[in-house]
Amino acid sequence: MNYLWSPLARSQLSKRFPLFYPSNEPSAIPISISLLFKDAIHLYTCALVLRQLQIYRSTKNIYQGVSTICTTLIAIVFSFGIFTYACSCYNLPAGDSGRFGIFFVEHVNYLWVIANIIQSAKYVPQICLNWMGLCTKGVSSKYILLSLFSEIAVGLCSAFLLQGTEFYKKPYNFTPAFVSLSNVLCLSCMFYQAQYLYQGKKPYLPRGK
Known part of the structure; x- marks a missing residue:
């Protein structure tokens, strides 16, 4: 989105790679x-899921909720984003060079890399939750298959x-x-958990507070 609507990001990218992205050709x-x-639709559906989790929070088990690791990770990413943004805008508007060599285009690229790393590990918490509860309760096998396909x-496209x-x-x-490869592996692991590993085992899901 920054490369689409931010003149600063487009300008810095054009200056860095003038042969690939001429400044007179924004397209x-x-x-x-x-x-x-x-991605906008996906973001909207994620917001709906979060709303459901908030509504049904009274039914959660002891393993569900926002963990300390998740909170720490969000805080680190948020702080890093603020730091790189502040550095990239330090010399504006007099100059577009950032402090510590961090330009605005670097700020955008850092967040892109972090977002993709997080995206590649988005199913790991559910895999861990299944492992701790010895079941895949609450996870539809149809959802796993659809997500896998x-x-x-x-990836193929x-x-x-x-x-x-x-x-x-x-x-x-x-x-x-x-990202696609990591998600395929994680979903395959979840499917194995649902269909084979925890079949017939007694779930261990104490009710949360």
């Missing part, structure tokens, strides 16, 4: 509008549709291969 920076629309489709495309022409908001 040269590849951003997929369809992927952006898909979705991740495989995304990224591989085939972008095959032969120059690296600088690939959309900046496409899903990296390592």
Whole structure:
């Protein structure tokens, strides 16, 4: 979104790679509008799920909730984002060079990398929850299968549709291969837990406070 709507990000990217992204051609920076629309829908559905979790919080078990690790991770990412943003804007508007060599385009790229790393590990908490409770209660096998096929489709589409495309022409908001691969492995693990590992075992899910 920054590369689409931020003149500063586009300007710094054009100065850094003038042959790939000429300053007189803003459309040269590849951003997929369809992927952006898909991400907006995904964000909205995630907000709906969070609302459900808030409504049904009284039914949670002892392992559910926001863990200390999650809170710490969010705080670190948030603090890092504020720090890099402050550094990138330190010399504005007199100059667009940032403090400690952190330009605004670096700030955007750092957040992009962090977001994809988190995205690649988004199913790990559920896998751990299943392991601690010795069950997959609350997780639909249909959801696992649909998510698995979705991740495989995304990975294949990224591989085939972008095959032969120059690296600088690939959309900046496409899903990296390592994210799809990690999610496929995690979903396969969840499917194994649901269909084989915890079949017939007594769940251990004490009611939370």
